[in-house]
Amino acid sequence: MAESWVIMVTAQTPTNIAVIKYWGKRDEKLILPVNDSISVTLDPAHLCTTTTVAVSPSFAQDRMWLNGKEISLSGGRYQNCLREIRARACDVEDKERGIKISKKDWEKLHVHIASYNNFPTAAGLASSAAGFACLVFALAKLMNAKEDNSELSAIARQGSGSACRSLFGGFVKWKMGKVEDGSDSLAVQVVDEKHWDDLVIIIAVVSSRQKETSSTTGMRETVETSLLLQHRAKEIVPKRIVQMEESIKNRNFASFAHLTCADSNQFHAVCMDTCPPIFYMNDTSHRIISCVEKWNRSVGTPQVAYTFDAGPNAVLIAHNRKAAAQLLQKLLFYFPPNSDTELNSYVLGDKSILKDAGIEDLKDVEALPPPPEIKDAPRYKGDVSYFICTRPGRGPVLLSDESQALLSPETGLPK
Amino acid sequence: MAESWVIMVTAQTPTNIAVIKYWGKRDEKLILPVNDSISVTLDPAHLCTTTTVAVSPSFAQDRMWLNGKEISLSGGRYQNCLREIRARACDVEDKERGIKISKKDWEKLHVHIASYNNFPTAAGLASSAAGFACLVFALAKLMNAKEDNSELSAIARQGSGSACRSLFGGFVKWKMGKVEDGSDSLAVQVVDEKHWDDLVIIIAVVSSRQKETSSTTGMRETVETSLLLQHRAKEIVPKRIVQMEESIKNRNFASFAHLTCADSNQFHAVCMDTCPPIFYMNDTSHRIISCVEKWNRSVGTPQVAYTFDAGPNAVLIAHNRKAAAQLLQKLLFYFPPNSDTELNSYVLGDKSILKDAGIEDLKDVEALPPPPEIKDAPRYKGDVSYFICTRPGRGPVLLSDESQALLSPETGLPK
Incomplete structure (x- = not known):
């Protein structure tokens, strides 16, 4: 196993706006809400986050760049998402390049994350919702986690509550859930983006x-x-x-x-x-x-x-x-x-x-x-x-075109 | 009984501001609130209404002037107050001038009302509270009604809900009451204006x-x-x-x-x-x-x-x-x-x-x-x-100095 390889995944995730609002947590740490909420997903053509996640044995630590600027990953919200996805990582094999990562390797491997919003940040447009949804979705794909989008939403929720609703297109319900560990506090699609496309x-x-x-x-x-x-x-x-x-x-x-x-x-x-x-x-x-x-x-x-x-x-x-x-x-x-x-x-x-x-x-x-x-x-x-x-838009997608990646396939650093 | 006499009373009544708010009626006609409220009475030196009410056999109809301009008395709120006070009128005698009005005369006699706010109107300073309180208080004195200020407050309430709280100085509670006719929906003094005079x-x-x-x-x-x-x-x-x-x-x-x-x-x-x-x-x-x-x-x-x-x-x-x-x-x-x-x-x-x-x-x-x-x-x-x-201030008072009257003692018309 050559020490120089980099494996990357790039995903695009929409933002969303609640039509029945989430306001108030019953559990601050797990981010469990006091009520259900419903949102509409916005077309990623106009408002979305693109995130590239990369893994390489050459990476010395987890690092992240947001809109080109390196930011700290030490916050609990990022750590929650990284920990939960790593716990669900599976074997990954790139036969062409002769690379194999086994389930247990993920605990030791570090990741690089680059994220970019196609809309002005700090304009109050729920960038953290799209951001955490995209981070979790991209990491899950990179690490070959088998969870479906609802299950991933429960992880994104621990980054930013409303992020769980960005795992689907159309109209989405975040069920508040009942159990103490928060595993049933997740998003489900109400209808997809084609259901009501006049809006x-x-x-x-x-x-x-x-x-x-x-x-x-x-x-x-x-x-x-x-x-x-x-x-x-x-x-x-x-x-x-x-x-x-x-x-x-x-x-x-x-x-x-x-x-x-x-x-x-x-x-x-x-x-x-x-x-x-x-x-x-x-x-x-x-x-x-x-x-x-x-x-x-x-x-x-x-x-x-x-x-x-x-x-x-x-x-x-x-x-x-x-x-x-x-x-x-x-x-x-x-x-x-x-x-x-x-x-x-x-x-x-x-x-x-x-x-x-x-x-x-x-x-x-x-x-x-x-x-x-x-x-x-x-x-x-x-x-x-x-x-x-x-308009209402679709949920997360993988971008297969490598030119859209935000990290270099050689160095794993921002392009 | 000479037909040219005019009997007048002038009163001054404060405005008030609620510290526990009145918002919502359970009876629109009687103006009965959905909850109790508490207010502080404001010093009439700075914010008050002065009202002169006059009666004369020469008056052909009830008339009112607000800040010098004649206004209609046909509205239900004015009619409520006039009707309720007339129903409580008693004998009035001015021995000096040889005038006697018996209880039943009040049904036929007309009144003139002139009212003046010592603060800018339409500035959202609760002028109607002071106004209706002053109208009811002055009419009650003119007509020798025996009701105390709490009982009068239940009448002022039918002009403007918050007016009932202007019948007292200091801090005042408007009890929402229970009975259907609204007779127990009235104001009581919590403490007078001297109780907390640092404010x-x-x-x-x-x-x-x-x-x-x-x-x-x-x-x-x-x-x-x-x-x-x-x-x-x-x-x-x-x-x-x-x-x-x-x-x-x-x-x-x-x-x-x-x-x-x-x-x-x-x-x-x-x-x-x-x-x-x-x-x-x-x-x-x-x-x-x-x-x-x-x-x-x-x-x-x-x-x-x-x-x-x-x-x-x-x-x-x-x-x-x-x-x-x-x-x-x-x-x-x-x-x-x-x-x-x-x-x-x-x-x-x-x-x-x-x-x-x-x-x-x-x-x-x-x-x-x-x-x-x-x-x-x-x-x-x-x-x-x-x-x-x-600052917090006193409740309604009669002004005995005739120079402060807003109507002429000869004609009963605005000075």
């Missing part, structure tokens, strides 16, 4: 000066101090989970939108009921909600659902392309870009929605009429950093 | 472009749609009421502040849990909360409590004058006035707090150091319209 998702990345409470800290404080959270988790969410699954299976957008908006608002309500209170939404978030609510009411049936995670960004789910194009017109009316911003860098992702909206350049944005459902509509230039147009 | 109250009137949901509409929608409200009303508030009464009686500021802040936040949480969600606080409100929370935590014991009603204005209750002066320094650091505003019209009410804070003019405001508990503190010029410094 269009527009994300408004909202400018913010505020430093936000991390979701780990925030949910701990909510569990400790909110007098409303337990009532939400025990009495309200279980019913909503059943209703949400029904709505998704029946593609009942009115019910889906009602539940999605109500649950986002209730999550932010329990944040506000925390001591000290946590405010993730700001005035811009409130204005986006008001824009959607007024439009939905003026039409009579919901056109768009909104949901907000632990930050001010809005995730807007439109019933179909037509609703999405109208929504984009309204959003660009209220939130035109700063004058030094080009349209091309202001609306990212699936730009065909812009075309559907009849908007080709900034002059078209300037000329947009105020939404008829609102009198005296002001414009809030610069309050949104940019928009991303996307 | 200083600073109100930040926050600039806002947003049109707010009226509290009547807002609480109806919360009752109809929030899944958290009933839990709050039935399980949480009853315990808080007991704890709050204890805290007030023992002048336990730490407990008082904790309960006040938590209950304000929970009220806004159930507003957010409403469909569509109601946002009364804005980014400025959030920043004021953050300023207070960080300061309280840095000191280790609460210096200031905050509470917000159905709007973005902050009511800040400081433990004592020293804490109030420090608070004012911090507030003026974060929220200096616009350059065209004079300090004298920016800090209203009890200006001695300004003096305690060592601030004499705008240069002193400019020179304020950033609060040490916050790094990188930005300043938000113009985000607060003005501050009012005040």
